[in-house]
Amino acid sequence: xxxxxxxxxxxxxxxxxxxxxxxxxxxxxxxxxxxxxxxxxxxxxxxxxxxxxxxxxxxxxxxxxxxxxxxxxxxxxxxxxxxxxxxxxxxxxxxxxxxxxxxxxxxxxxxxxxxxxxxxxxxxxxxxxxxxxxxxxxxxxxxxxxxxxxxxxxxxxxxxxxxxxxxxxxxxxxxxxxxxxxxxxxxxxxxxxxxxxxxxxxxxxxxxxxxxxxxxxxxxxxxxxxxxxxxxxxxxxxxxxxxxxxxxxxxxxxxxxxxxxxxxxxxxxxxxxxxxxxxxxxxxxxxxxxxxxxxxxxxxxxxxxxxxxxxxxxxxxxxxxxxxxxxxxxxxxxxxxxxxxxxxxxxxxxxxxxxxxxxxxxxxxxxxxxxxxxxxxxxxxxxxxxxxxxxxxxxxxxxxxxxxxxxxxxxxxxxxxxxxxxxxxxxxxxxxxxxxxxxxxxxxxxxxxxxxxxxxxxxxxxxxxxxxxxxxxxxxxxxxxxxxxxxxxxxxxxxxxxxxxxxxxxxxxxxxxxxxxxxxxxxxxxxxxxxxxxxxxxxxxxxxxxxxxxxxxxxxxxxxxxxxxxxxx
Amino acid sequence: xxxxxxxxxxxxxxxxxxxxxxxxxxxxxxxxxxxxxxxxxxxxxxxxxxxxxxxxxxxxxxxxxxxxxxxxxxxxxxxxxxxxxxxxxxxxxxxxxxxxxxxxxxxxxxxxxxxxxxxxxxxxxxxxxxxxxxxxxxxxxxxxxxxxxxxxxxxxxxxxxxxxxxxxxxxxx
Numbered sequence: 001x002x003x004x005x006x007x008x009x010x011x012x013x014x015x016x017x018x019x020x021x022x023x024x025x026x027x028x029x030x031x032x033x034x035x036x037x038x039x040x041x042x043x044x045x046x047x048x049x050x051x052x053x054x055x056x057x058x059x060x061x062x063x064x065x066x067x068x069x070x071x072x073x074x075x076x077x078x079x080x081x082x083x084x085x086x087x088x089x090x091x092x093x094x095x096x097x098x099x100x101x102x103x104x105x106x107x108x109x110x111x112x113x114x115x116x117x118x119x120x121x122x123x124x125x126x127x128x129x130x131x132x133x134x135x136x137x138x139x140x141x142x143x144x145x146x147x148x149x150x151x152x153x154x155x156x157x158x159x160x161x162x163x164x165x166x167x168x169x170x171x172x173x174x175x176x177x178x179x180x181x182x183x184x185x186x187x188x189x190x191x192x193x194x195x196x197x198x199x200x201x202x203x204x205x206x207x208x209x210x211x212x213x214x215x216x217x218x219x220x221x222x223x224x225x226x227x228x229x230x231x232x233x234x235x236x237x238x239x240x241x242x243x244x245x246x247x248x249x250x251x252x253x254x255x256x257x258x259x260x261x262x263x264x265x266x267x268x269x270x271x272x273x274x275x276x277x278x279x280x281x282x283x284x285x286x287x288x289x290x291x292x293x294x295x296x297x298x299x300x301x302x303x304x305x306x307x308x309x310x311x312x313x314x315x316x317x318x319x320x321x322x323x324x325x326x327x328x329x330x331x332x333x334x335x336x337x338x339x340x341x342x343x344x345x346x347x348x349x350x351x352x353x354x355x356x357x358x359x360x361x362x363x364x365x366x367x368x369x370x371x372x373x374x375x376x377x378x379x380x381x382x383x384x385x386x387x388x389x390x391x392x393x394x395x396x397x398x399x400x401x402x403x404x405x406x407x408x409x410x411x412x413x414x415x416x417x418x419x420x421x422x423x424x425x426x427x428x429x430x431x432x433x434x435x436x437x438x439x440x441x442x443x444x445x446x447x448x449x450x451x452x453x454x455x456x457x458x459x460x461x462x463x464x465x466x467x468x469x470x471x472x473x474x475x476x477x478x479x480x481x482x483x484x485x486x487x488x489x490x491x492x493x494x495x496x497x498x499x500x501x502x503x504x505x506x507x508x509x510x511x512x513x514x515x516x517x518x519x520x521x522x523x524x525x526x527x528x529x530x531x532x533x534x535x536x537x538x539x540x541x542x543x544x545x546x547x548x549x550x551x552x553x554x555x556x557x558x559x560x561x562x563x564x565x566x567x568x569x
Numbered sequence: 570x571x572x573x574x575x576x577x578x579x580x581x582x583x584x585x586x587x588x589x590x591x592x593x594x595x596x597x598x599x600x601x602x603x604x605x606x607x608x609x610x611x612x613x614x615x616x617x618x619x620x621x622x623x624x625x626x627x628x629x630x631x632x633x634x635x636x637x638x639x640x641x642x643x644x645x646x647x648x649x650x651x652x653x654x655x656x657x658x659x660x661x662x663x664x665x666x667x668x669x670x671x672x673x674x675x676x677x678x679x680x681x682x683x684x685x686x687x688x689x690x691x692x693x694x695x696x697x698x699x700x701x702x703x704x705x706x707x708x709x710x711x712x713x714x715x716x717x718x719x720x721x722x723x724x725x726x727x728x729x730x731x732x733x734x735x736x737x738x739x740x741x742x
Contacts, residue, residue: 005740007720007732018717022687030707031687038657039687121657151722151732157694158666158725161659227731238663239635273671278724278731285733 001062001370002147002292004112011154012109015116019043020102027099042122042160044090044115045101049422054093054101055118056108060128060146060170061089061373065360068371070111072356078104081353085341087413087464088125088167089373090118094420116154121162123153123234127169129177130374133293134382136330137174140189140197144289145226146170148281152227159234163241164249166234167206178375181205181214181495182467184251185233190220198222203233203263204255207461211497212252215260217267223286225271227279232271236263296368296383301333305387320442321393321404326384335386337367339379339401340411344436346400347429348414349377358399366392375464376413378406408445409453409518410436413464417457417474418481424457426474426481431455431510438511448518451531452491467491469532470517471498472510483510487517487543490532501544509551516546572708573679574689574700577715579708582701584648586629586681587611606650606681609634620645629681632660636668643674651697653682662695669696669726689714696726 004012022039025031031039040046044055056071063071071091075083078100079093086092096104108114117124126146133141149168153159159166169178172189180186186202199221205214221229237251255263312319327336339359342348351359359379363371366388367381374380379401384392396402405411412435415421417428432455439445456463457474465471471486482504489498505513518531520543525534535543570581586606589598595610600618604625612619612628619626627648630636639646649668651661661680668674679699680692689700693715702708720739724731732739 005736007736007739011718011720011722014718018687021713030710035656035685035687121659148733154722155691155718156723157691157721158662159659160691161657161662161688235663239660243658243660278729278734281733288733 001064001143002059002150002289008151009109009112012112012114012116015043015114015155016102016105016109019105023099023102038120038161040101041120042117043101043105044118045098046119047098047422048094049418049420050095052096052098052101053420054096054104054115055086056091056093056113056115057118057125058089058091058113058373059150060126060132060143061130061375062143063371063373064111065363065369065371067111067113068356068360068363070107070113072353072360074104074107075356076353083351083353083356084347084416085349085351085373085377085379087375087377087415087462088118089127089130089375090125091373092416094416119165120160121164121166122160123156123162123166123168126150126153127167127178127183127375129171129173130372130380131177131327131336131382132172132372133295134329134331134334134336135173135177136328138172138330139174139191140172141290141293142170142172142189143293144286145172145187145189145223147289147292148226148285149230152230156234158231159238162234162238163243164246164251166237166251168230176491176493176495179464179467179491179495182207182211182464183214185230186214187226192220192222196222199226201229204252204260206250206252207464207466208250209247209459209461210250210252211461211466212256213495213497214252215255217260217264224281224283225275227281228274228277229267229271231279232267232274235270236266295331296370298331298334298383299385301331301385301387303332305333305385308386308389311390315390317404318390318393320446321397321402322389324404324406324408324446325402326389329383331383333386335384335389337381337384337389337392337396338374338406339381339396340403340405341378341401342405342411342436343400343403344410344440345433347416348412348432351379355399355401358395359401362392362395376411378411404442405445407450407452409439409448409451409514410445411452412436413452413454413468415455415457415462417455421457423460424474425459425476426457426483426507428455428457428463428472428474431472431474431483431507434507434511435514438515448522449530452489453514464491465489466497467495468498469535470514475504477504481507483507485510485513485517485547487540488532488535499540501540501547503548505551513547516549517543520546571701571704574702574708574712574715575677576698577712579712584627584679586650604647606648606679609638613638616642627677627679630664632658632664634664636664636672636674639668640672643668643672644676646674646676648677648679648699649674650679650681650701653680653684653688656683656685656688658683662691665692665695665697666726686711686714690717694721694723694725694727 046053169183188200201218202214372380418424452468453470454468455472456465484504486498573582595614603623629650
């Protein structure tokens with residue numbers, strides 16, 4: 001993974017000093033609450049329901065074991081010994097002390113970490129595939145490009161005060177695992193006929209209150225032009241994006257207002273002034289960055305390990321785990337392992353300090369000391385030998401990191417919701433817990449098969465409910481928590497925004513409604529169909545009818561859109 | 570006399586900023602004594618009159634305006650001020666970069682409006698070289714805002730080469 005040189009380190013150290021000074025000036029009364037707010041947000045610090053929340057950046061989800069140990073130590077020393085992974089592959093601490101946040105940032109800087117631009121109206125953490133560098137369907141490693149973008153976006157002087165937040169994702173695999181079209185800019189790494197590397201560029205996607213999939217703005221952008229082209233898009237957005245209404249301030253609204261053709265024309269006009277300038281990236285820089293992501297020294301192994309095959313036959317629990325949590329790897333004899341953070345009774349994405357240490361040890365022993373955070377809020381060990389899987393499983397199981405539910409109904413994406421977040425209209429974690437309890441039987445879960453269920457506690461959509469097969473959105477109706485359900489959304493190459501099935505439900509009803517929806521699927525499916533396939537074949541009506549059977553709903557909940565602190569994971 | 574930050578130092582400065590009151594129009598507003606920063610629409614409406622009358626004048630651009638209208642006569646302006654109506658309104662950064670990098674304006678670019686210490690570093694990078702700090706803030710302390718980072722990643726008005734073109738040389742020194 002990328003290692004700082006002395007310049008990178010100095011920049012981050014200077015950032016800590018700057019932030020410490022800002023907090024000091026605030027406490028001394030020289031910097032007002034309103035003046036501090038954008039500054040602290042660009043250092044990841046929110047003021048939440050119960051106090052501050054600190055969002056730590058994990059650039060494109062990559063962590064070393066050393067960094068995870070530091071996070072464990074920080075969570076113990078400055079928080080309540082638990083961290084929460086977000087859909088931007090970051091980590092949130094929910095109980096830090098305001099006055100101690102400069103010390104936390106200093107601790108992070110000691111392991112080449114920070115909380116830069118994890119919030120605020122600026123370019124946020126770049127995200128990518130959690131199987132980057134190991135996925136068999138990937139044609140080049142996206143991480144050097146992510147790092148290039150990290151450096152470009154870090155303290156970009158022109159784009160620190162955009163109309164609204166700005167999210168970028170990079171995909172380089174045949175199957176998009178990063179939801180690029182749900183981003184302000186989505187970059188799809190492709191090659192052209194001349195063998196050049198470049199990007200298909202999508203712009204104007206985003207979830208939130210107005211979910212829109214990004215539109216193709218450029219079929220092929222040679223990689224050397226990446227930064228000048230993004231400068232052109234961002235400059236147009238900075239100048240002409242709406243600033244009068246924060247709900248209409250994302251770039252997707254500007255792209256819609258102009259139309260993608262006119263927006264594209266304006267981008268080309270701006271870019272024609274910028275291209276081939278000093279921001280053009282030389283091949284030597286791509287090579288330098290790629291050097292940081294060179295494959296680890298993997299052994300030459302047989303594709304199939306005989307002892308592993310025997311364990312699969314003899315141990316059904318292990319076999320179940322392998323089926324759901326172990327993924328194909330491009331190197332024979334190796335696998336990628338997802339450690340599930342979706343155990344029953346634990347908030348999705350939460351990880352305790354003890355678990356962090358356990359994961360760090362697993363990474364050191366079995367996966368070259370590195371790991372990744374997925375946007376589905378799990379942890380991935382990307383380079384595990386097939387012959388080590390059983391031992392990894394035994395250790396993971398001891399730490400409740402081996403729930404065999406990846407890609408199944410209880411592998412829910414879920415925001416922290418109203419228990420912690422100041423913006424939420426409704427709680428989300430108790431809904432996730434209630435659903436998990438109803439579907440805790442693993443055989444039943446495996447029988448239901450591949451499905452995504454995501455929960456957001458408000459319209460900001462941190463829980464990505466729009467792109468789930470079943471999406472649950474917390475809404476506020478006369479100060480009561482209600483839940484609106486969408487179905488038919490999906491991630492991947494066929495990314496789709498789900499449709500609302502009708503009026504919202506009480507919290508207690510939600511697990512029954514999910515059961516009803518699943519019931520329709522189980523009755524109608526053909527042997528090869530996933531939930532989404534059946535839904536697409538038979539349409540939304542049978543699901544809708546079953547969900548509301550016997551329920552009296554006269555009106556739809558009013559959807560409230562609190563967004564004061566411009567949150568989003 | 571009011572003080573501003575100019576080229577990393579604090580200096581006295583008596584430039585006035587003309588703003589249009591309710592009911593006033595660019596064509597009819599009474600022009601004050603110089604030195605004065607005129608609203609862009611006033612300059613565009615009355616170039617000949619203004620050039621003939623003032624030895625020292627400049628123009629200020631509001632955040633919703635652009636530098637494009639200035640291209641013909643940009644070098645006649647002693648100062649171009651960029652207004653930041655709120656410090657969170659980032660349009661002025663793009664305006665300043667365009668003035669320096671596209672229109673090659675050599676004169677003073679002054680930040681006016683909601684100008685605060687913690688934005689000075691970015692402003693400087695975008696080509697702004699004078700800062701009329703908000704009056705209630707301590708201008709002597711704010712000077713520190715210009716020297717927050719010793720190195721930067723991107724190309725901008727103050728540094729035309731991004732770090733990736735300089736890193737090797739820097740590391741070997």
